[in-house]
Amino acid sequence: MPANRLSMRKIKDVLRLKWANHLSDRxxxxxxxxxxxAVADYVDRAERAGLSWPLPDTLTDAELERLLFPTLTKSSARDRVPPDLLKIHQELQKKNVTLFLLWQEYREQHPKGYQYSWFCDQYRHWLGSRDLSMRQTHRAGEKLFVDYAGHTLPVIDPRTGEIRTAQIFVAVLGASNYTYAEATWSQSLPDWIGSHQRCFTFLGGVPELVVPDYVPGNI
Structure with missing residues (x-):
């Protein structure tokens, strides 16, 4: 679904709940x-555009967007601040954060900024270029990527109730993404070496290269 239609659908919901259901902004x-x-801003824009509920059946999403977010003049266009796409990408990794929410925050900081459809298009274009530049080609059996997972695993002794924390060793073949994982009590050198030995046994061979993201501190 095009990005501008998604934003207009959200705004239509706001107007319906405000004008037809008489709900509070909260x-x-x-x-x-x-x-x-954002709720107050959309309602204010709609009122200034002379709209009321129900919206005309003939009003398209594109026309609604032009009414609510009229095109800036050339002089004011120079004042538009482009969004920080890297920061947007980092914020999107957080829970419950969406492009629509980040665009709202961007427009609150830069009222003369770009519209939602342009905002989404630029981010997706940037993301596509970033993914393309970072893409790697792997030959079968060439590389094995190894690391410890970010999360640990609690292990409960059924006799004593004692809880110990296990580390999760993960190894992934670059070409196939075939994965081996196991739990060890530590990230010490003996456990690190032992995990590699058991991984190679599981795979039935060794790769040309082992690429670690982690190296035990006492190596």
């Missing part, structure tokens, strides 16, 4: 998962 914000200032 309840609308909770229902639509957006901020209260």
């Amino acid at each position: 309840k609308i914000a909770q229902s639509c998962n957006i901020s209260r200032p």
Whole structure:
């Protein structure tokens, strides 16, 4: 679905809940998962555009977007601040963060900034270029990537109730993504070497290269 249609659908929900259901900005914000200032901004824009509920059946999403976010003049276009795409990408890794939410925050900081459809298109273009530049080609059996997982695993002794924390060793073949994983009590050198030995036995051979993201501190 095009990005501008997604944003217009959200805004239509805001207007419907405000004008037809007479909900408060706070309840609308909770229902639509957006901020209260964004709710107030959309309603204000719609009122200034002379709109009312229900919206005309002939009003397309593109026309609604032009009414709510009129095109900036050439002089004001120079004042538009482009979004920090790397920062957006980093924020999207957080729980419950969406492009729509980040665009709202961007427009709150830069009221003369770009519209949502342009915002999404630029991010996706940047992401596609980034993925292409980072893409690697692996030959079968060439590389084995090894590391410890970021999460540990609690192990409970059924006799004593004692809880010990296990480390998770992970190895992935580059060409096939075939994965081996096991739990050890530590990330010490003996466990590190032992995990490699058991991994090679499991795979039935050794790769040309082992590429670690982790090296025990006492090596």
